Amino acid sequence: ALSSGINAEYGIPEEVVARAMQRLEHNQEKCFEFLQAVLVVMTEEECTVEMAETIALLDFPDKKKAEAIILIKQFSELGFSTEDIVEGLKKDPVDRDALLDYLTR
Secondary structure (H helix, E strand, O other), X not given: OHHHHHHHHHOOOHHHHHHHHHHOOOOHHHHHHHHHHHHHXXXXXXXXXXXXXXXXXXXXXXXXXXXXXXXXXXXHHOOOOHHXXXXXXXHOOXXXXXXXXXHOO
């Protein structure tokens, strides 16, 4: 029910809702809060739902979310995987030099 309601009302792909439900152990309240965070990031940062999902998972303060999106895009263009970039951001949130060190270690 949550999946079809969120998908129909907000346009979040069902696979994103399904991943959230699985990740949050089918707790509908927490899932709804997470998906609201995804929507906020999508709207404020004008990014894809996939990027918004990644950023929402990092749970950064708002200012750091925008910086993280820029770093993910920049380092992805250089050929680094999103997964590796995200792992680096978890260690040192939005520190470009630390992220580069992490990715080239």
